[in-house]
Each structure stands twice: as C-alpha cells, then as structure tokens.
Amino acid sequence: MLKIGPYEFNSRLLLGTGKYPDFDIQRKAVEESGTEVLTFAVRRMNIFEANQPNFLEQLDLKKYKLLPNTAGAKTADEAVRIARLSKASGLCDMVKVEVIGCDKTLLPDPVETLKASEILLNEGFIVLPYTSDDVVLARKLQELGCHAVMPCASPIGSGQGILNPLYLKFIMEQATVPVIVDAGIGSPADAAFSMELGADGVLLNTAVSSAKDPVKMAKAMKLAVDAGRLGFEAGRIAKKDYAAASSPAEGMIFS
Numbered sequence: 001m002l003k004i005g006p007y008e009f010n011s012r013l014l015l016g017t018g019k020y021p022d023f024d025i026q027r028k029a030v031e032e033s034g035t036e037v038l039t040f041a042v043r044r045m046n047i048f049e050a051n052q053p054n055f056l057e058q059l060d061l062k063k064y065k066l067l068p069n070t071a072g073a074k075t076a077d078e079a080v081r082i083a084r085l086s087k088a089s090g091l092c093d094m095v096k097v098e099v100i101g102c103d104k105t106l107l108p109d110p111v112e113t114l115k116a117s118e119i120l121l122n123e124g125f126i127v128l129p130y131t132s133d134d135v136v137l138a139r140k141l142q143e144l145g146c147h148a149v150m151p152c153a154s155p156i157g158s159g160q161g162i163l164n165p166l167y168l169k170f171i172m173e174q175a176t177v178p179v180i181v182d183a184g185i186g187s188p189a190d191a192a193f194s195m196e197l198g199a200d201g202v203l204l205n206t207a208v209s210s211a212k213d214p215v216k217m218a219k220a221m222k223l224a225v226d227a228g229r230l231g232f233e234a235g236r237i238a239k240k241d242y243a244a245a246s247s248p249a250e251g252m253i254f255s
C-alpha cells in the first residue's frame with residue numbers, strides 16, 4: 001500500500017497524461033496501467049471551460065485521484081498561483097510542485113521548489129515536489145513537511161532511465177516520506193530498477209504515451225513496478241566477485 005498524506009493506493013505507478021496519440025488510446029492505457037493517480041499540467045487544461053475537449057471526461061473519475069501539477073512554472077510565485085487555481089476548481093488538494101529552473105534540461109529549481117512547497121504546505125495542500133536527485137534537498141523538503149519527494153531518474157522525456165542509482169538510494173535510505181521516482185523512465189526495466197532500489201512508487205509519462213503501443217507499454221509498466229516492488233521486499237542476493245556453485249558439492253552420492 002502506498003500512503004501519501006491521508007491517501008492510500010494499491011498501485012505504486014503514477015501516470016502522466018500528456019502526449020498520447022488520442023483520447024481512446026489514453027483511456028485504454030490508463031486502464032491497463034492499473035494506476036490510481038493521474039497527474040496533469042493545470043496550465044495545459046481548460047479546467048474552467050466545460051465546452052473544451054478534456055481527457056478527464058473519458059475516464060471514470062471515481063477510480064482515480066487527480067494530481068494537478070504546476071508544470072510551466074519557473075518561480076515559486078507562479079507554482080503557488082497554479083496550485084491555488086487547481087484547488088479552487090475543486091479537483092484535489094494534492095499538488096505536484098514542479099518549478100523548472102533550466103529550459104534545456106527541464107531540471108527543477110531547488111530554491112524555488114523549496115519556497116513554493118513551504119507556502120503550499122502552510123495553506124494545507126498535500127505537497128509532492130519534483131526534485132533533482134539531491135539528497136540534501138530531499139531531506140529539507142521532507143523536514144518542511146512535504147508528503148512525498150519525487151526525485152528524477154533523468155531529465156523529463158529523455159527516457160534515459162536512472163542516471164545515478166547511488167544518489168537515489170541515498171534519498172530512499174534517509175526518507176521518512178514516500179519516495180517516488182519521477183521523470184526519465186524509458187522502459188519497464190527502468191521502472192523495475194527504481195522499485196528494486198527501494199522507491200515507494202514511480203511516476204512516468206513519455207515512456208507510455210510515446211511508445212509504439214502505449215496500451216501494451218502501460219501494462220508492461222504495471223507489471224514492472226509490481227515485480228520490482230516484490231523483488232525489493234524479497235531482498236536480492238548480495239553480489240560476489242567470484243562464482244559460487246548453484247548446486248553445492250557437499251553430500252553428493254557420486255564423486
């Protein structure tokens with residue numbers, strides 16, 4: 001069970017909602033993924049215009065918790081404004097704080113992320129900040145009271161997978177709140193690896209929405225996240241430099 005603030009989820013896969021070929025494929029992919037949390041960029045949605053096409057209308061919204069995100073914000077003030085707008089529209093009191101500090105890498109601005117998170121926490125939001133894989137920043141965000149931290153595996157939409165497993169492991173080891181690996185996941189192997197490292201969840205978008213077959217990939221990601229979590233709970237064997245026979249020689253009848 002993944003617990004974020006007051007909310008509990010059976011699925012540990014969180015899904016983005018951008019860049020799908022069409023609404024029908026998106027709906028099927030979302031269903032196959034088994035996700036219970038869908039994130040969307042408030043700035044890219046016409047949340048106050050009922051006559052505009054909206055993917056949310058395609059879904060049975062009782063089945064999903066919506067996680068509005070502040071994509072497009074470059075300052076804490078912008079992120080706070082976007083978060084307030086989404087709360088005012090009655091969508092959800094959770095928010096993924098995303099404050100981009102670099103147009104080319106889309107890496108987050110740590111100072112503005114911290115600032116926005118503090119303001120939103122004081123206003124009673126359930127705050128999930130998107131961060132780099134910085135262990136000190138992750139600790140400061142959790143000390144502020146953030147309900148989860150979401151370090152990136154690699155730049156958004158790059159599909160490069162986990163570039164720094166060691167730093168992600170450091171973040172997970174000291175975490176007192178859920179750690180959700182967010183952004184840069186390229187394949188099911190990346191998702192499984194995140195979970196095997198000890199992540200509490202994975203948030204991804206491009207790997208599914210831009211796959212050749214998004215519906216199949218959504219299912220593959222679900223299986224990968226489940227398998228990775230199971231493997232983490234089961235405890236992997238230690239790596240050794242040298243071979244160790246799988247069938248021990250002691251006690252054999254024939255020599």
Ligand SMILES: CC(=O)[C@@H](O)[C@H](O)COP(=O)(O)O
Nearest residue numbers: 016156157183184204205206
């Ligand atoms: C949808 C969303 O929130 C993205 O900003 C997120 O970080 C996913 O990134 P990928 O598209 O690389 O999975």
